Amino acid sequence: MMREWLRDPLAHFLIAGAAIWGVLSLTGGEVDPEARTISLSREQQAGLALAFERTMGRAPTDAELDARVAQWVREEVLYREALRLGLDEGDPVVKRRLATKMDELASAQAELVQPSEEELRAWYRENASGYESGGIYVFEQAYFPTRDAALAARGEDRPRGQPISLPRNVSGMSDKEVGQLFGSEFAEGLSRLEASPEWQGPVESGYGWHLVRVSSRDDGEIPPFEDLREKVERDWRSRTIAARREAAFEVLREAYTVEVE
Numbered sequence: 272m273m274r275e276w277l278r279d280p281l282a283h284f285l286i287a288g289a290a291i292w293g294v295l296s297l298t299g300g301e302v303d304p305e306a307r308t309i310s311l312s313r314e315q316q317a318g319l320a321l322a323f324e325r326t327m328g329r330a331p332t333d334a335e336l337d338a339r340v341a342q343w344v345r346e347e348v349l350y351r352e353a354l355r356l357g358l359d360e361g362d363p364v365v366k367r368r369l370a371t372k373m374d375e376l377a378s379a380q381a382e383l384v385q386p387s388e389e390e391l392r393a394w395y396r397e398n399a400s401g402y403e404s405g406g407i408y409v410f411e412q413a414y415f416p417t418r419d420a421a422l423a424a425r426g427e428d429r430p431r432g433q434p435i436s437l438p439r440n441v442s443g444m445s446d447k448e449v450g451q452l453f454g455s456e457f458a459e460g461l462s463r464l465e466a467s468p469e470w471q472g473p474v475e476s477g478y479g480w481h482l483v484r485v486s487s488r489d490d491g492e493i494p495p496f497e498d499l500r501e502k503v504e505r506d507w508r509s510r511t512i513a514a515r516r517e518a519a520f521e522v523l524r525e526a527y528t529v530e531v532e
Contacts, residue, residue, distance in 0.1 A: 413432030
C-alpha cells in the first residue's frame with residue numbers, strides 16, 4: 272500500500288509541497304509571523320503587475336505598481352500582526368480559506384497539464400452521453416402515489432391520476448428540461464419509451480409513479496468531437512482537478528482519526 276502510494280505523482284506533489292512549506296517555516300519566510308523583515312522579490316512584483324494586467328487589460332504604470340506594492344506591504348504587516356495576536360484561531364473564514372488553498376495546491380498540476388489529443392478523444396467517448404443534444408418530447412402524464420394505483424389505471428382510455436404540481440401536458444421539452452422539472456429518474460424512464468397512442472409505464476419519479484403517453488420524440492444526437500473540442504478540454508480539466516483534489520484529501524484523511532461525540 273505504502274509503496275504504491277509513493278509511486279503516485281500526486282504523492283510526490285504533496286510531499287514536495289510539504290517540504291517547501293517546512294523549509295519556509297524554518298528559514299523565516301513569509302509564513303513566519305515573528306519575522307520583522309518583509310521582502311518583496313522581483314518575481315513577486317512581476318506577479319502583482321500581472322494580476323493588475325489581467326484585471327485591467329493593460330500593464331500598470333509605475334505609480335499604479337507602487338500603489339499595489341504599498342497595498343501588499345500593508346496586508347502583509349496586518350496579516351503578521353493578526354497571526355501574532357492569534358486572530359486566525361477559531362475563525363471559520365480563515366479555516367475555509369486555508370482549506371481552499373490546500374485544494375488549490377492539490378489541483379495545481381491538473382490546471383497546467385496539457386492533455387494529448389488521444390486522451391481527450393478517449394475521455395469524450397467515455398462521457399459522450401453528456402454532450403447529447405436534442406431529445407425533444409411531446410407527452411402527457413398522469414400521476415399516482417403508488418405503483419399499484421398506476422398499474423390499475425393503465426387500461427383506462429384517459430387515466431385521471433391525482434393532482435400534482437407538474438404539467439399534465441408537455442410539448443417541445445428537451446430531455447434536460449424534463450430532468451430538471453420531473454427529476455432525472457423520470458427523464459431516464461421516459462427515454463426508454465417509444466412514441467405511441469397507448470399509455471405506458473408506470474414511470475417512477477421522486478414524486479411517485481406516472482403513466483405516460485408519448486405523442487412524439489425527437490431523439491438527440493451526439494456532436495462530433497471536433498465541434499466540441501474546446502468544451503471537452505474544459506470539462507476534462509474540471510473533472511481532473513476535482514478528482515485530484517479528492518484523491519489528495521483521501522491521502523491526507525488517512526493520517527487522521529476522527530472522533531465524533
